[in-house]
Amino acid sequence: MPARSPLSLAALASAAVNGLEPMRTQTVDANADDVDTALIEDNLSRHWVVRAPRNDVASMRLDAESELVSRLRSWLPFGLPEAEGVAALPNGSRALVHRKLPGRPIRPLELLHRSALAVSYGEAIAAIHNLPTRLVEEAGLPIYTAEEYRFRRLAELDRVAATGLTPVRLLTRWEHAVEEVGAWRFVPCVVHGDLAGDNVLAEGEAVTGVMEWSETRVADPADDLAWLSIGATEPVLPVAFKAYLEARGEAVDVDLRRRARLSGEFAIARWLLHGVHTDDAGIVDDAVQMLADLEAGVGDQPW
Structure with missing residues (x-):
């Protein structure tokens, strides 16, 4: 499927996290070419990352990562991309939204x-x-x-x-x-x-x-x-x-x-x-x- 626009990714982020009102959106390069990624700044000056898979393989990969990160959060001394919200996608998969990590x-x-x-x-x-x-x-x-x-x-x-x-x-x-x-x-x-x-x-x-x-x-x-x-x-x-x-x-x-x-x-x-x-x-x-x-x-x- 074609890459999603920054506006569509911002809409997904808004749907995923209660109270997230996008003000600025910037598409960023993802490590994988089957995931659309954007950086969102909301009305409270918070920064978020939204990732949306383009196919089933990418969806399974992101879900597995999310499951692992939820298990690791209390074990590691640095920040992890822990999902704070999800938004359903038309193909049955889901977009994940997490806070932008510092640094x-x-x-x-x-x-x-x-x-x-x-x-x-x-x-x-x-x-x-x-x-x-x-x-x-x-x-x-x-x-x-x-x-x-x-x-x-x-x-x-x-x-x-x-x-x-x-x-x-x-x-x-x-x-x-x-x-x-x-x-x-x-x-x-x-x-x-x-x-x-x-x-x-x-x-x-x-x-x-x-x-x-x-x-x-x-x-x-x-x-x-x-x-x-x-x-x-x-x-x-x-x-x-x-x-x-x-x-x-x-x-x-x-x-x-x-x-x-x-x-x-x-x-x-x-x-x-x-x-x-x-x-x-x-x-x-x-x-x-x-x-x-x-x-x-x-x-x-x-x-």
């Missing part, structure tokens, strides 16, 4: 000059990973053992290789990584699954909110450290990782940083698969260039 997205280079923020970022990830796994299970989201997750990576690698668009040296690097069984003996934990982009918000030196919980699962903790491993410069890594490990209180996983780097590299491969699946030449071209840049950067280095 702005963290950028990798910020962490280089703000060690306190790097510490807060590491501690925020640890808080997610320390959550009881039953919260994810009760919300009906995926649960993986370490071995199941390694096989998931192998299957993903096969799909990437089948495109014929990935440099051979990268495929070889990834094959060696996934076949090194000893490096995949991790303890599965709650994983957010999408801590890149605009999903982690901060104010001052502290993380204030985490968005987009639809990819949450019990899996490899390295996935949530991928953005840090790929996007941040080396001086940041020891600070954030030290804060993360201290807050986790778990036995040291000696292969964690290696798998985090691998997960970051795989994110580019998944972007390629998305472009191929949606037959979007622009995404495919972008991913191919990113893979070429990655190959130039890692060369023949072992993973």
